[in-house]
Structure formats: structure tokens, C-alpha cells
Amino acid sequence: MDLRIEKLGVVIDGKSLVEELSLDVGGGEVVGLVGPNGSGKSTALRCVYRALRPARGTVRVGGDDLSRLPMRRSAQLVAAMTQDGAVDLDFTVEEVVALGRAPHQRGNQALTGRERELCARAMERLDIRHLAKRGVLTLSGGERQRVLLARALVQEPEILVLDEPTNHLDVRHQIEVLSHLRGAGLTVLVVLHDLNLAAAACDRIGVLSQGRLVASGTPEDVLTEALVADVFGVKATVVPHPLTGDPQLLYSLHPSL
Amino acid sequence: MTTVAEVAPPQARATVRDRLASPRALVLTCAALFLVLLASIVVAIGLGAAFVTPAETARYLWAALTGGRIGADETTTYQIIWQIRTPRVLLAALVGAGLSAVGVAIQAMVRNALADPFVLGVSSGASVGAVGVTVTGGLAALGVYAVSTGAFIGALVASFLVYAASSTRGVLSPLRLVLTGVAMSLGFQAVMSVIIYFAPDSEATSMVLYWTMGSFGAASWGALPVVAAVVLLGLVVLHRHGRALDVLALGDETAASLGHSPDRHRRFLLVVVSLITGVMVAVSGAISFVGLVMPHLVRMVVGAGHARVLAVAPLVGAVFMVWVDLLSRTVVAPRELPLGVITALVGVPVFIALMRRKGYVFGGR
Numbered sequence: 001m002d003l004r005i006e007k008l009g010v011v012i013d014g015k016s017l018v019e020e021l022s023l024d025v026g027g028g029e030v031v032g033l034v035g036p037n038g039s040g041k042s043t044a045l046r047c048v049y050r051a052l053r054p055a056r057g058t059v060r061v062g063g064d065d066l067s068r069l070p071m072r073r074s075a076q077l078v079a080a081m082t083q084d085g086a087v088d089l090d091f092t093v094e095e096v097v098a099l100g101r102a103p104h105q106r107g108n109q110a111l112t113g114r115e116r117e118l119c120a121r122a123m124e125r126l127d128i129r130h131l132a133k134r135g136v137l138t139l140s141g142g143e144r145q146r147v148l149l150a151r152a153l154v155q156e157p158e159i160l161v162l163d164e165p166t167n168h169l170d171v172r173h174q175i176e177v178l179s180h181l182r183g184a185g186l187t188v189l190v191v192l193h194d195l196n197l198a199a200a201a202c203d204r205i206g207v208l209s210q211g212r213l214v215a216s217g218t219p220e221d222v223l224t225e226a227l228v229a230d231v232f233g234v235k236a237t238v239v240p241h242p243l244t245g246d247p248q249l250l251y252s253l254h255p256s257l
Numbered sequence: 258m259t260t261v262a263e264v265a266p267p268q269a270r271a272t273v274r275d276r277l278a279s280p281r282a283l284v285l286t287c288a289a290l291f292l293v294l295l296a297s298i299v300v301a302i303g304l305g306a307a308f309v310t311p312a313e314t315a316r317y318l319w320a321a322l323t324g325g326r327i328g329a330d331e332t333t334t335y336q337i338i339w340q341i342r343t344p345r346v347l348l349a350a351l352v353g354a355g356l357s358a359v360g361v362a363i364q365a366m367v368r369n370a371l372a373d374p375f376v377l378g379v380s381s382g383a384s385v386g387a388v389g390v391t392v393t394g395g396l397a398a399l400g401v402y403a404v405s406t407g408a409f410i411g412a413l414v415a416s417f418l419v420y421a422a423s424s425t426r427g428v429l430s431p432l433r434l435v436l437t438g439v440a441m442s443l444g445f446q447a448v449m450s451v452i453i454y455f456a457p458d459s460e461a462t463s464m465v466l467y468w469t470m471g472s473f474g475a476a477s478w479g480a481l482p483v484v485a486a487v488v489l490l491g492l493v494v495l496h497r498h499g500r501a502l503d504v505l506a507l508g509d510e511t512a513a514s515l516g517h518s519p520d521r522h523r524r525f526l527l528v529v530v531s532l533i534t535g536v537m538v539a540v541s542g543a544i545s546f547v548g549l550v551m552p553h554l555v556r557m558v559v560g561a562g563h564a565r566v567l568a569v570a571p572l573v574g575a576v577f578m579v580w581v582d583l584l585s586r587t588v589v590a591p592r593e594l595p596l597g598v599i600t601a602l603v604g605v606p607v608f609i610a611l612m613r614r615k616g617y618v619f620g621g622r
Contacts, residue, residue: 013426051513075516082510088370088431089506089561099503103516108499108564110280155515 001062001077001158002027003048003187009056010043010211017043018211021057023189025159030181030188032198035208036232041163041191042083044208048161048189049080061159075103079157081148081165090135093147097123100154115154122150126180141168149177153184162190166197199223199246207231223247283565290572297576298350301583302342306590307334314338345476346579348484352473352537353547353578354571355488357555359530360548361570362495365502365563366526367420369431373548374534377438379416380543381445383535384468386411388449392456405483409535415445416531420523428509470595471542473582480540491533492571498526499564506561545597546604547574553611 003025010018018040025031033041046052048059050066059066061077069077079100091099097119098111111119123129126146131139136147145168152160160181166174174194178201181188192198198205199219206216209231215222228236228249236249296311303314317338320327327335360373367377374380390396390407399406419441423434446469453464467474495502501522504512509519555570581603585594 046510049510049514051510071513071518072516075514078514080510080514082508082514088368089365089556091503091561095503095560095562096507099507099515102500102504105500107497
């Protein structure tokens with residue numbers, strides 16, 4: 001199922017955070033959203049999982065206007081891995097993952113056999129099954145990210161949006177999480193900070209600057225030295241990855257180079 | 258996301274939680290707690306200035322319920338048991354159950370482990386409403402429901418005020434919430450005292466004490482049906498929102514992404530919580546610490562899932578309150594200790610012990 005963001009505009013407290021943002025993510029495609037801090041990436045994403053109501057524009061999932069769907073229905077289509085991870089209550093890992101079924105359940109309905117199986121498989125896949133009975137407050141940052149991703153997968157969405165899923169992860173887990181994204185067969189829109197990881201993980205990349213989309217296309221087309229200098233204000237050397245050919249950025253801390 | 262604890266939690270806690278995880282274990286636990294509650298009620302009704310054994314108490318209660326016969330020499334005792342102590346003990350059980358459930362719900366709704374109706378000023382808002390109605394004779398058209406309605410309105414106004422004052426652009430700041438709540442709570446108490454002291458011919462001091470510290474001394478059969486109906490119905494409604502509370506506790510962003518509108522749930526639950534709190538405050542004053550401590554105590558044993566917590570917490574709270582009330586009327590008899598004195602004396606050490614216990618984590622700290 002495809003995701004179409006059409007002329008999205010978000011205004012909060014009279015301040016325009018996202019302007020005229022249009023971006024298509026085709027079915028099964030992985031699209032990355034990059035940009036400097038405060039460029040509106042997370043804000044745009046919040047409109048997709050409906051934590052925020054856009055002032056202008058629409059978000060369409062498989063052609064349907066999300067804002068016209070009941071919250072429950074849209075949560076069956078779109079799952080999110082968000083940044084507000086701080087939980088006060090000590091749920092177990094198992095319980096948090098099971099809450100991914102919330103959009104499919106009514107009231108306090110118990111999980112069905114199939115749903116329990118689904119949760120077990122997701123935990124297996126993300127290598128957190130041994131943590132099932134642990135309290136989420138006792139987990140490391142990396143374990144917690146994987147729990148949240150498992151919860152999103154258990155939701156059985158068509159579309160997955162993620163806000164910096166590699167935050168707090170060590171290199172191995174960063175790569176694992178991103179390869180899970182590619183392997184899930186879902187339509188994915190992901191905000192990433194690391195441009196090299198974005199180049200490796202995404203089919204296409206959109207670049208946001210001050211709330212506007214300033215470039216979009218394949219990593220090769222988008223991640224140029226000129227754009228990085230222009231948007232991020234950083235001098236970088238772009239080289240092709242020796243094995244995959246993906247563009248990779250090299251930075252120097254030495255000002256004269 | 259700043260704390261990283263790699264140590265495994267103590268095994269004992271995990272196993273108790275595991276054992277209670279199955280639905281059957283939960284039903285058994287609740288059934289056992291219900292029996293403890295019944296036993297506590299019968300014992301508590303028998304104890305007091307006139308001592309009646311549990312067996313005798315049970316006989317009197319049975320006679321009252323089935324219209325059985327009581328000897329002429331027993332009428333005084335029967336009157337004490339049935340007309341004075343029974344409604345009082347039942348009220349204590351209801352209020353204990355209600356306070357615990359409301360505490361659980363509020364803590365999840367506002368994502369703050371320090372929240373309860375007393376801390377957030379909802380209880381004192383309710384007492385302002387109740388006192389206002391009592392002193393001015395307002396809402397007279399509502400008859401016996403006037404005070405409860407006043408308290409409900411007070412609670413509702415207080416909770417929306419605190420909520421509005423502590424959120425910016427619809428985002429709730431947990432720390433600001435508690436600070437606002439504590440301030441508002443003291444403010445409402447002041448307003449209430451002013452109303453009482455300005456009212457002609459009222460026994461000001463004892464009235465202020467009643468509304469700020471709580472007592473079941475005014476319990477009667479007449480007041481019981483409304484409280485029972487609202488509290489029991491409220492318990493059912495809150496329990497049915499178990500999953501919604503789970504989702505709310507994960508944060509507003511997550512709740513939205515899981516198909517639950519946090520604002521809609523919170524608005525509805527705030528009204529339910531205010532209604533329960535208002536009705537309870539109207540008949541017992543504002544009682545501290547129960548709504549704060551019981552949820553933590555129960556979560557430590559059964560885990561954080563709200564469907565489970567909301568099944569167990571009301572029963573534990575009811576048992577606790579029955580015993581607190583018994584202490585309040587027997588320790589310095591014939592005088593009574595205000596309930597808040599006992600709940601604080603018991604609650605403070607328990608609360609501090611809980612917080613210091615290794616392996617009990619909340620708020621990520």
C-alpha cells in the first residue's frame with residue numbers, strides 16, 4: 001500500500017514548522033527523511049501517525065484520506081515507532097509488545113492464539129524473546145528500541161513510520177534494525193540522522209530544510225557534496241561504498257581540508 | 258532514555274507476577290480478597306465501644322437482611338450494629354475501593370506516578386463544592402443529592418483547572434502537573450476554610466477538620482445508595498478502560514499511533530474520576546494517601562497491566578479502609594482520629610519503603 005503526503009502544512013503557535021511538503025512512498029518502498037535538527041522531520045511524521053493534525057494538506061494511505069478514517073482504522077494501517085519512549089510504569093516486555101494489538105482489539109479482550117503466536121514471532125525476530133518477562137524500565141536503550149519495533153510489527157500495519165529508530169543503538173543493532181526494515185516487506189518512511197545509514201538503507205531520500213522539502217530522489221542523486229554543504233552547512237567528501245556503491249560521506253574535523 | 262540498567266530485576270518479583278499472570282490466578286486472587294473483605298467487614302462491625310463477637314455480628318446482619326427475629330433485650334445492640342456501624346463500615350469499604358481505583362486511573366492518565374485525587378487538588382476542589390452547597394444551601398432543588406452534586410462540580414472544575422494550568426499546547430508536563438496540583442490543593446483548602454469561617458453558627462474547626470482529613474462519622478443508610486451506585490459503576494467503567502489506560506501510560510504519541518485518541522480518553526476519564534471523587538468526598542471528606550499508595554502496592558505484586566490492577570486494587574483498598582476506619586474510632590475512643598491522620602501514619606512509611614525497595618522502578622529512575 002502506498003503513502004502519499006500532499007502539500008502538508010503544520011503551524012504550531014503561529015510558527016510554520018512544515019510547509020507544502022509533498023512526498024510519495026510507493027508500496028514496499030523504504031524512503032528516508034533527513035535534515036538538520038528542527039527541519040520538521042518529526043513533525044511531518046507525527047501527521048502520518050496522527051499524533052498531530054496538519055493545518056493544511058492531506059496524508060493518504062492507499063488513496064484514503066487518513067483524517068477521515070477512525071483512529072482505530074488508521075492505526076491498523078500505519079504503525080509508528082516514536083520518540084516518546086519514556087514509560088513510567090513497569091510493564092513487561094511481553095505486555096508492551098502485546099499492546100501492538102490494541103488497534104485490533106476491543107475493550108480488555110485477551111489475545112487470541114494467533115495473536116500470541118504473532119507476538120512470539122516478532123520477539124524472536126528482534127532477538128528479545130529472552131527478555132519477555134523483564135520490566136521495560138530495566139532495559140538498555142538498544143533493547144528498548146527493539147521492543148518498540150516489535151510492537152510496531154505486531155500491529156500488522158501496511159505502513160511503518162519510524163522516528164530515528166537507530167537512536168541509542170550500537171553499530172551492530174543499528175544495522176540489524178535497518179535490515180529488519182528492509183526485510184519486513186512494508187512501506188516504510190523513516191527519519192534518520194545518519195546520512196550514511198540512510199544511503200545504505202533507503203531506496204529514496206527526501207531532504208528537509210526549514211520545513212520544506214529541498215531535494216528528493218535516490219541516495220546517489222540527493223547526497224551530493226553541494227547539498228550537504230548547503231543544507232547541513234558541513235563540508236563532506238562523497239565516495240561510493242567500495243562494496244555496495246552507495247554514496248558514503250566522509251567528514252574531516254580539520255577546518256582547512 | 259537516559260538510564261541504562263543492565264542488571265536483572267530481583268527474581269522474586271518476576272515470579273509472583275508470573276504466577277498471577279494467568280486469568281485463573283487473577284480470579285482466585287480476587288475471590289480470596291473478597292472473602293478477606295467480607296470477614297474484615299463483619300469483624301469491624303462488631304468492634305467498638307460495645308463489643309460484639311463476629312458470630313453474633315453475623316447473626317444480627319443475617320436477621321436484618323432476612324427480616325429475622327431479634328430478642329427484646331438485644332434491640333440496643335442490634336441498633337448499634339445495624340443502624341450505626343454497618344453503613345459506616347460499608348461506606349469505608351466503598352470509599353477505599355473508589356480511592357484506589359481513581360488513583361490507578363489518574364496515575365496512568367497523566368503519566369505521573371505521584372498523582373492521586375488528593376495530590377492533584379481534585380479532592381479539595383470537591384470539598385469546596387460540598388462546603389459551598391452546605392453553607393449557602395444552594396442546589397436545594399436536588400434535595401439529598403445537593404452536596405454530592407456540589408462536590409462533583411467542585412471536583413470537575415478543579416481537575417480541569419489543574420489540567421489546563423499544567424499543559425501547554427495540549428502537552429502535559431508531569432512535573433508541572435504535580436506542582437500545580439499541590440498548589441491548587443492548598444488553595445482550595447484555604448477557600449474552603451474561608452467559606453466555613455464566614456458562615457454563621459457553624460462549628461468551624463471540626464468542619465474544616467472533617468473536610469480536609471476525612472471521617473466516616475456521618476455515614477447513614479440514607480447516604481449509602483448514591484455512593485454505592487456511583488463507586489461501583491465507576492469501578493466497572495474504569496476497569497473496562499484497562500487497555501486504554503495501558504496505552505495512555507505509554508505516552509500520547511504512542512497512544513495515537515495505537516489508535517487511541519489521548520485527548521478523548523482523558524476528557525472522558527477525567528469526568529468519571531471527578532464524579533467518583535466528588536461523591537466520595539461529599540460523604541467522607543478528603544482522604545489522603547490511599548489513592549497514592551494503593552496503586553503502587555498493587556502494581557508491585559500484579560504488574561502494571563491495568564485490567565489486572567483495576568481488578569485487585571479496589572479490593573485491597575476496601576480492606577485497608579475498613580481497618581483504617583476501625584482504628585480511627587477505637588484508638589482514642591470515645592473521640593475519633595481523623596482518617597487522614599491514620600492513612601498518613603500508615604501510608605508515609607509504606608510509601609518510603611516502597612520507593613527504596615530494590616527492583617521497584619518507576620519513572621525510569
